[in-house]
Amino acid sequence: LAPPSRRPIRELPDELISQIAAGEVVERPASVVRELVDNALDAGATRIAVRLIAGGVRSIVIEDDGQGIAAAELPLALRRHATSKIGSLHDLEQVMTMGFRGEALAAIGSIAELSITSRTMDAAHAQRIDGRTGELQPAARAVGTTVEVRELFFSTPARRKFLKSDATELAHCLEAVRRHALARPEVGFEVWHEGRLVEQWRPGDAQQRLRDVLGEAFARDSREVALQLGPLSVRGRAGLPETARARADLQYVYVNGRHVRDRLLAHGVRAAYEDVLHGSRQPSYVLFMEIAPERVDVNVHPTKTEVRFRDSREVHQAVRRAVEAALAPSRTRPAPDAPD
Ligand code: ADP
Ligand code: MG
Numbered sequence: 001l002a003p004p005s006r007r008p009i010r011e012l013p014d015e016l017i018s019q020i021a022a023g024e025v026v027e028r029p030a031s032v033v034r035e036l037v038d039n040a041l042d043a044g045a046t047r048i049a050v051r052l053i054a055g056g057v058r059s060i061v062i063e064d065d066g067q068g069i070a071a072a073e074l075p076l077a078l079r080r081h082a083t084s085k086i087g088s089l090h091d092l093e094q095v096m097t098m099g100f101r102g103e104a105l106a107a108i109g110s111i112a113e114l115s116i117t118s119r120t121m122d123a124a125h126a127q128r129i130d131g132r133t134g135e136l137q138p139a140a141r142a143v144g145t146t147v148e149v150r151e152l153f154f155s156t157p158a159r160r161k162f163l164k165s166d167a168t169e170l171a172h173c174l175e176a177v178r179r180h181a182l183a184r185p186e187v188g189f190e191v192w193h194e195g196r197l198v199e200q201w202r203p204g205d206a207q208q209r210l211r212d213v214l215g216e217a218f219a220r221d222s223r224e225v226a227l228q229l230g231p232l233s234v235r236g237r238a239g240l241p242e243t244a245r246a247r248a249d250l251q252y253v254y255v256n257g258r259h260v261r262d263r264l265l266a267h268g269v270r271a272a273y274e275d276v277l278h279g280s281r282q283p284s285y286v287l288f289m290e291i292a293p294e295r296v297d298v299n300v301h302p303t304k305t306e307v308r309f310r311d312s313r314e315v316h317q318a319v320r321r322a323v324e325a326a327l328a329p330s331r332t333r334p335a336p337d338a339p340d
Contacts, residue, residue: 029056055169268319
C-alpha cells in the first residue's frame with residue numbers, strides 16, 4: 001500500500017471552525033433554544049418569549065426585554081470567542097453568568113440563518129444585523145433583543161437528517177425552557193408553536209413556579225430539601241419514595257442556577273433513596289445547589305452541562321444528607337425489639 005501523500009498543515013477558515021464548534025453545541029433546535037434563553041437571562045430579561053415553527057427546525061425566534069446589545073457591538077456578538085461576560089482568567093474562575101465562551105451565536109450563525117434585532121436603553125431605535133451579510137439596518141423594537149434562527153442545519157443536510165418529528169423536537173424545546181423556568185421563577189416565559197401559545201409561566205415565587213411547571217401532584221408528593229453546610233447549600237424538593245416512577249423524567253439538578261447532568265450528584269441523590277426505594281424505580285426531584293464559583297469548574301464541555309467539583313466527596317455527601325433529611329419522616333425505621 002502506498003503511504004498517504006503528505007498534505008500541508010493549514011489553518012481552517014473561520015466559518016469551518018464555527019461549524020465544527022456547532023457540532024458540539026447544537027444538536028437540535030432545543031440546543032439553540034437553550035443557548036438563546038441563557039443569553040436572555042444573562043442580559044437581565046424579566047420576560048422571554050420563544051416562538052417556534054415546525055418544532056424549531058424551520059424557525060426559532062426568541063424575544064427578551066433584557067439590556068440589549070449596542071449597535072456598534074452587534075457585529076462582535078456574532079464573532080467567535082467574542083463575549084461581554086468575561087475578560088480574564090480570574091473572571092472565568094468566578095463566572096456566574098450562563099454564558100462566557102462567546103461561541104453560541106457564531107456557531108448557530110454557521111449552521112442556520114441568523115439575525116439579531118436589539119436596542120439598548122440609550123439608543124434612539126433598534127438595529128438589526130443579518131448574520132450572513134453582516135449588514136446593519138435600523139429597526140423598530142422596545143429595549144431588548146430578538147434573535148431569529150431559521151432553517152437549522154440548512155447547510156449541513158447530513159446533520160438535519162438526525163432530527164426527529166416536529167412534535168419530538170418541540171417537546172425537547174419545551175423541556176429546555178422548563179429547565180430554565182424552574183431555576184428562574186421571577187422571569188416570565190412563553191412558548192409559542194406555529195402561532196399557538198403552548199406554555200406560559202408567569203413570574204412568581206419558587207413554590208408557585210414549581211407547581212406551574214411540574215404540577216400539583218409533585219408539589220404534594222414531595223418534601224422540602226434545605227441544607228446549609230458552610231458555603232454550600234442544597235435546596236429544592238424530593239419526591240416521596242412511594243411516588244417514584246418507572247422513568248427518570250422528573251429529575252432536575254442545578255449548580256449555581258445552571259441545569260446540569262452530573263453523575264456524582266445523581267449518585268448522591270440515589271444514595272439517599274437507597275433504603276427506601278426498591279428495584280429500578282426512579283425518584284423525582286428538583287435540587288438547587290449553591291456553591292462558591294471557585295469550587296466548581298463549569299468549563300468542562302462547550303454545552304456546560306457537565307461540571308467538575310474541587311471537593312467532590314463533600315458535594316456528594318451534602319446532596320445525600322440533604323435528601324436524606326428531607327425524606328427522614330418517611331424512612332422505614334428499624335422495628336423496635338419485639339417483646340417475646
Ligand atoms: P456568550 O453568551 O458566551 O458570551 P454568545 O455567542 O452566546 O456568547 O453571545 C455573545 C455576546 O452577545 C454575549 O456576550 C452578549 O454580550 C451578547 N448577547 C447575546 N445575546 C444577547 C441578548 N439576548 N441580550 C443581550 N446581549 C446578548
Ligand atoms: Mg451565550
